[in-house]
Amino acid sequence: MLQTLAKPPLTLRLCEPRGFCAGVDRAIQIVVLALKKYGAPVYVRHEIVHNRYVVEGLKNLGAVFVKELTEVPDDGQPVVFSAHGVPKSVPAEAERRELLYLDATCPLVSKVHKQAMRHMRLGRHVLLIGHAGHPEVVGTLGQLPVGAVTLIETEEDVEHFAPANPEALGFVTQTTLSVDDTAGVIAALGAKFPALHAPSSDSICYATTNRQDAVREAAPGIDLFLIVGAPNSSNSMRLVEVAERAGAKASRLVQRSIDVPFELLHGGMNLAMSAGASAPEIIVDEIVAALRERFDLRIELVQTAVETENFPVVRSLRETPLTGADMAFVNGTR
Template identity: 75%
Template sequence: MTLTDSTAPATDPASVSAPVEAKPRLTLKLCEPRGFCAGVDRAIQIVVLALKKYGAPVYVRHEIVHNKYVVDGLRDMGAVFVKELTEVPDDGQPVVFSAHGVPKSVPARAEARDMFYLDATCPLVSKVHKQGLRHVKLGRHVLLIGHAGHPEVVGTLGQLPEGSVTLIETEEDVAAFEPADASALGFITQTTLSVDDTAGVVNALMAKFPELSAPSSESICYATTNRQDAVKVAAEGTDLFVVVGAPNSSNSKRLVEVAKRFGAKDAILVESERDIPWGEIADGARLALSAGASAPDILIDAIIEKARQGFDVDLEIVQTAEENELFPVMRALRDTPLTPADMAFVNGPA
């Protein structure tokens, strides 16, 4: 006779762990370089340092850079963003001009009111201004290749004497342009344009005006070129290419265009991980990730973390260049120490 221990507890189905369901696979190609360039980093540092040295408020004419996250973070620290200097009271607090540059009339108005201003124009944009002025000094009519209404273009146009510059946006503009003297022309370009698109306009100009003078050095900035080169390499075979940047960021929109042109099945511009259609990404998909020059790493990190929550991620680094450029802030702010905590809102915790 076999005895059974009737006191043994019965198995509770609820206590049995369900098998862990495997996550869908995702290959994530992360572009390097990406995100902040030296000019953007310098501009943000100028606002942060001005707040530390002079206290709030620090007024900023227009967005310091094209990124809502950055602008909101600086606003929380005490920056006050204005459209024009007429909105700034005569309280002695500093006014910062954005990284995109401003027309000459803006600092002139500030000086007329004895305002203390800090010019955060990217040094590479300032270089374009100097190239344009050099053309004028040599008796040339300036052709500015750029997008109408972009703050950098507005600032560059405002650096040059009235009537001395013509904006050229497309090859159709080249065909329509008839100068007074075809032998006295020089061109400059907006720094954040697509390298390929700019080449097409430049080639059209050179074909029509063989005596056209180029700027003394390349106008398109190193950061624009480097980010586009990495996107070109990562794009082929990618199901979805995600570019982090603001809708009004020229260099970010160009990255989306480059991704589509060089083999990505689809490419989108997003401001954060919330804008990515995660539910539409299939098992085994290949996703690539880059960021415009005004997008902070903290937004990239959030996307990678979100991907890892929902997918088994195979992370690949696509690096085409190293960037070691550093643009120092102006002398008035160099005696103010900048700590990692000061920049944590864009870089994340140290």
């Protein structure tokens, strides 16, 4: 009788918090509720959140993703704006066409918009620290008139920036940046422009900070750190960088279990995993199951915060009921 070989041991440090944040949860809820209230199709301008699994799941429910409002027909069906926020010109165009629109912009992104507008009302030129071309940055730039905002990406940009009035500057940041990188840019701005005004509260969102803190705590002594997320997800890509800076020998972004480099894994390794704020928990479960098939897996939980935030959906959808299956999808567990 053949004896079953023992699986090699593998330790996995699993970060918490990880995965969906309250803003992502709210955005997905808005699309699901709109489908239940209005029926398919529900149009969604851009990816509702940066995750292929979520987008494909919503497509299967009847969502139709478009790049611009010009692709939305005048058929009376609603269009949803993504969690990243949109320039003011987008809802203005929707109103001109009398489209029914639902704004799923994360409330913390909306807070940055208000911070930027407050700087402008107080006569300050606005500096937006962020990544060029990211949908959130495009949306924030589009809140103010052309020329009222300057995008700052790096400390080198600070060196080259020469404002008309150095005494009247205020900054805001993209919500999903690396806390460490942003601190360096802000310090450089403060050193060059002592009169620089900060926003009334931190622009980087709690979920970004919490996930980076957990990764930073888990990284020392790790051979490979897996970050579940999408390559166009800013907060996920920042987690990859944070893991390596905090002591992991290597870090890799994975979208599904098929992306895990199992050929590099061996018994006795120390592995860690987290997930970006737009990555559903079902993919984490999928990867854990794949590891259990190959290894005698021991999981260590690294928890640095407990998140209780909850953002209500838009008022017009609050009376629409969600089933248990709907909530499982919204919560990323199916």
